[in-house]
Amino acid sequence: MRTRPLKVALLGCGVVGSEVARIMTTHADDLAARIGAPVELAGVAVRRPSKVRAGIDPALVTTDATALVKRGDIDVVVEVIGGIEPARALITTAFEHGASVVSANKALLAQDGAALHAAADEHDADLYYEAAVAGAIPLIRPLRESLAGDKVNRVLGIVNGTTNFILDKMDSTGAGYQEALDEATALGYAEADPTADVEGFDAAAKAAILAGIAFHTRVRLDDVYREGMIEVTAADFASAKAMGCTIKLLAICERAADGGSVTARVHPAMIPLTHPLASVRGAYNAVFVESDAAGQLMFYGPGAGGAPTASAVLGDLVAVCRNKLSGATGPGDSAYTQLPVSPMGEVVTRYHISLDVADKPGVLAQVATVFAEHGVSIDTVRQQGRLDGGGDASLVVVTHRASDASLTGTVEALRNLDTVRGVASIMRVEGE
Template identity: 90%
Template sequence: MMRTRPLKVALLGCGVVGSEVARIMTTHADDLEARIGAPVELTGVAVRRPSKVREGIDPALITTDATALVKRGDIDVVVEVIGGIEPARTLITTAFEHGASVVSANKALLAEDGATLYAAAERHGRDLYFEAAVAGAIPLIRPLRESLAGDKVNRVLGIVNGTTNFILDRMDTAGSGYSEALDEATALGYAEADPTADVEGFDAAAKAAILAGIAFHTRVRLDDVHREGITEVTSADLASAKRMGCTVKLLAICERAADGRSVTARVHPAMIPLSHPLASVREAYNAVFVEAEAAGQLMFYGPGAGGSPTASAVLGDLVAVCRNKLNEATGPGESAYTQLPVSPMGEVVTRYHISLDVADKPGVLAQVATVFAEHGVSIDTVRQKGRQDGGGEAALVVVTHRAPDAALSGTVEALRKLDTVRGVASIMRVEGE
């Protein structure tokens, strides 16, 4: 039997995602009621600019006082899509204190201070759901929190930022330069006016922190994630990748150490073989590859951003939280029982692709090889080619076997000191093999 009193929902933020959430709640009201077991009612929308026309939303619901809205006491669920650290953190914890569960899409806050939110939710017996925070419409958080709760996840490897994937895809398939590809991404609405959070890897790093924490049942903060962006990736890097049968992607990589005593979380561009499932992820799509002991290899793929896809994830969480509310229950909270330390980047072991500008004369290759050997980095392949413009210089490309990142860093530092090395053109990790 349906409950007659509607579940009341407050919406914090009414931008691209928030307005789509409000629209779906209105147009799909009957379906949502049938799925939940009670009607849901949008009872307040907190915004910064109340004068802006918001089609389909009753102006009487609009308020600029978000604090008063979450303090009302009759709100069942608060949907937070304003982003940032403050006032979002205070508003969410205040909502818990006044009886509301929370659905959030705030990756930055969850990565920076998720522990505070989890603790507040548990203290007040409320739900905290955040499927939309990591990969848009792709169901990923719930499978990790629930479907794989009985398994042991060892690795999460993924493309979690659509803007950077679009840029790298255009550089690879159309031969565009970085600036040209970024301009195209901006024109199509994939990149913000200020793309720093995307192209410098901040967005992906926040998502990596969230994924690592859930996958490995430990606390991982944004500061624990090694981060590199794509601004230094060149057309030459893409060309080298093609010669190796690879492509370049910005990857979020979360791994459990072989001995199980620590984890690592990192975001950086990497070459991956064209045979790897992630290599075929095109344009602004996201995909995440999960490796678990019992389940084996799983891949989640789909649109990772945009108003409608993100709103879909928000509404999915809203349905789950409302069902819990009716059953006087709560869903999964924080699982951080392992308390595993996060190892520094220097301990990460992988392969490397290093491009050097060197003097075009005998003995250079021997000098370079000696430096690699002295730092314990084994060379797999070497390719040398003289510059077409002359000048007595050559391009030397070295691909290594697996080695610790600290050893590679020491190698590069020593190479820079050689008189015969004019410069280190690029360094890129090779993953997925």
């Protein structure tokens, strides 16, 4: 074993960073044995140096992150501060000064992954980011390495624990959205401002990363269609249960049937209770991968939290340190296909539409005509019962597979019918 330690700079010492530091200290001997050399925490960049950080030598703490990553003796920089800047500049500077990088920064990778990979390649450095998607779940490396000889056609997953906790509570207890969100906040699953989670921004960044790796093409955050889950109601869950389904916020990345394009999207969807993702409860994550040779694979586990995320960071750290010792680098950016990302209008799936309609003869025929005129075939129709006070009824239509553009045109036309009082809900049906 080499006696000179590999030196690590840690950027950020919050929930994840403090766990990374703790594990590096308590498991130092095991990490050294696995890597082939000792690993030493050489500096910790923070914003508030006066804060007491258990187990970390105060002499290692600095507020000058730039000076830390410029040190010529740093072998690996671990970035867990998040956000776009200064993380982007710090990572680029690390590459320029000979360090490889381990990051958990999904937002930055979704926005500028191609540029960061190019910078890493230019300086013969590694960029690893297992912790950026689905916490402790090994997912990035299986897609980049284990399935490198296969053709991945679809990635379907629950990649945000906060939203899964909320939707699971709504499903299992009948709680409303706000009540479930309040519980998630009290338990620490939701941030004080949960917008990034409940509006789907967090999941969309992860979808961009997954699509890029799975399909060997460049997918940016702006390419991902996004809908949040704040409008999901108890009535939606009742309709889902009537169909033998539940509702999840899904990240879906697909290769077109002809192989000529890809799509990436995040939105709530009904999925059958028989699908493995339907049984993912609480704040857990799970990702379902479909490929030509391997078939169907599912990756499941805790998708957030200090210790689980630190586990993924340390796994990357071991891999990068081994590469340092051997003088090699691991897999870089694989975007050789350069497939276009199709707009949401070209996505084909099934739909569940709930309409408030006038309760009189001929309404169903009018509704069916609108669907037919837009090329959307109806699978089932049922009347949910009368609404209070106006002689109106609730009509639920479930379609066969149709393009999103066709469904959008159908809904616009339905809203123009005098007999349609309103479109109460539109929900995609996936996983069949």
